[in-house]
Amino acid sequence: NAGVTQTPKFQVLKTGQSMTLQCAQDMNHEYMSWYRQDPGMGLRLIHYSVGAGITDQGEVPNGYNVSRSTTEDFPLRLLSAAPSQTSVYFCASSPRTGGGDGYTFGSGTRLTVV
């Protein structure tokens, strides 16, 4: 049971480049979300999904796109990378019922935009 798997672990991008951060979970969780972690700012919600085909914006969605074509996968796309998007990105999932143990997190992707 892998839990939540994020790839890549590290990435360096040039300003203006695009890329996709991958997130996959094997727990049949309906809810998935993306956070970015910045020093002094905690974790801020970028986008989330309550099930396949349904996505919504979080607190800091600008510059990011998501899609949810399957229950398992929730990729995060950076359309045109900017230095302000240098951060550590975490994917998380949980059952839709909202109970239980809260979120299961991935190991994170450390992104640097130069």
Add this chain to the structure above:
Amino acid sequence: AQRVTQPEKLLSVFKGAPVELKCNYSYSGSPELFWYVQYSRQRLQLLLRHISRESIKGFTADLNKGETSFHLKKPFAQEEDSAMYYCAARNFGNEKLTFGTGTRLTIIP
């Protein structure tokens, strides 16, 4: 607006001393409260949730609705407690978690 506040960015405590990490929340209704911990170079993991009322690794947290607080406490700090701690909240039946800005706890040997 829903908000979780952790007033201390950094906290240093001597080994064996008591630890208290503060968390205050501003939420409509009665939210669920959580503490997550992130050890060095590891993923975030759940430490406590208020509805379970259990003690994990010697930590406890009591929900005080009057003060809208959910402070994390441990009577005797250990070196392995050094980590980043996040308080988080969500409304019952809603999956969206709001996190505080985190407190980095350092235990001094």
